[in-house]
Amino acid sequence: MLGLRQLLRDYIWINVGNGMRTFAWFDKWDDICPIARMITPRMIANAGFSMTSKLAEVCEHGEWLWPDVWTERYPTLAQLQSVILDQTRQDRLEWKTSSGQSVEFNTATAWDAIRFRQNEVPWAKLLWFPQAIPRHSFLMWLLVQKKLKTQDIISRWNSSGNANFNLMCCSLCSSCPDSDDHLFFECSYSKEVWNGVKGKAGMADISEEWNSIFQYLLGISASDIAKHVITKIVVSASAYFVWEERNRRLYSSKKRKSSILVEVILSTVRLKLHSMRLKKSSSTVQVLQEWALPRGLLVADDDRG
Template identity: 60%
Template sequence: MVWFSQSVPRHSFFMWLLVKKKLKTQDIMARWFSSGNMNFNLMCCSLCTSGPDSHEHLFFECSYSTRVWTGVKEIAGLNEVTNSWESIYNHLVQLRGSKNAKHVIGKLVVSAAGYFVWQERNARLFSPKKRSADRLTEIILATVRMKLQTMWFKRTNQVDSILQEWSLPRGLVVEDDDCG
């Protein structure tokens, strides 16, 4: 589900941390400080400033990440997946091991979306730079599109549709006898 041959390595590593709940969100770090020296009631999401800085909120329940998720999930064929990490995770578990082009794209989009939301969260915590949800959506889709341009696809009606949806060149398609 996380490590597959077409994955982007840094996105896969990030997803591995996310699945294992090892990202250093403020709710996780609060457990480290049992002495009570920090005021953890003030911790809030740096993206929307209205929810907690936690795995469940960041991916994809906060209003900022929900806008990002809504912007990427349709083109990835993930319309039926809600904006909760549990729903996304359960969907990814079902796709594990699949080499279907639409499923691979779904896994690429989820990992890229999570990676870039996390990157934006960190940028907002440690610098004054902010990107809009629309801009982050564009970055995610451009990143996945670039990855797709490095892949070969077997000719099917589904692949023809994918090439058109993602504005990819027809040269990425090979005939079945060319793949062997």
């Protein structure tokens, strides 16, 4: 937390009132503050001030009381806005965004200010949407980013040359080393899983190749139509449980048939759908029938929360 002070201090401002609580040299009360970045302790002392001087001690009737030579030496000081102290109210802390807007402080605001930012990727809404299951979305994020520790990636880590990576094989089908493309869903086992769920996802005509699946998902990623939301949930759940089964077989003797895994995936999705509220329409009614869900999940458009 202490290491974040330098990142946070530019967002913590003083809304100046009477100037009695604002440290003239160290607090942020103007865009160029803190002044201590320019003025040295020796200069402060030579001008008759102290390191703890308040703003009210260095400003009088909107005029600065420090030597003119400071402005000559540091022209930036001339950009300071005139401060008219208001004796009727005290100074108070406030949080300012990078756009200069004063907002109420909370941890979400602070995180949004200091986090590393990039442009939104086109597949963002494919992973992160209100109805998503978080752990499934995280696995999908790893998959899309090619960050899963599959055997083809692990084989590249052979720095010593002693390991025999030729002995690696997919724990699901034992035919070849696993990889993103193999596991999702070209492996004979995961292909059976995919063929068991893709009809429910409205993707009956989509092959088991990950690139084909991903391209289809990109086309519906921003859609909030019920069947498209369900498609994203089904694919994420399928990837999650195939990866889980892969790890289960690597680190234990437990195995599940592909038909069992299909039922686990569909049951998980069905349970998630029970917590959703769907806009009433003919297509949504059909979705309820396909998933054997109660009509009580249907609501009018203006009743959805």
